[in-house]
Amino acid sequence: MDLTITVSSQRDEDLVEVAGSVDHATVPYVRQVLFELFDAGRCQVVIDVSRLLQQTLDLLRRRLTE
Incomplete structure (x- = not known):
């Protein structure tokens, strides 16, 4: 798996940096990070x-649109 996900937060905004290769096996990791932010009430991503x-x-x- 050649995937790096970095999350940084600054006040009310979060930056999610995704680098490397995303395929069917790695998409769930990206999705999990994003949904955790949304579930925590973070809406400026x-x-x-x-x-x-x-x-x-x-x-x-x-x-992501599924």
């Missing part, structure tokens, strides 16, 4: 996916 490959971005978009 920025997701930085600038270090992912394009095919990874396409897969992530599909899975």
Whole structure:
């Protein structure tokens, strides 16, 4: 698994940086981090996916909207 997820918080905003490769096996990890933030009442979440490959971005978009 070549995936790094970094979360940093500043006041009311959270930054989730996702780097590496996301596939069917790693999407649940990304989803878990995001849902934990939402469940904690955090609603201003920025997701930085600038270090992912394009095919990874396409897969992530599909899975997060399921």
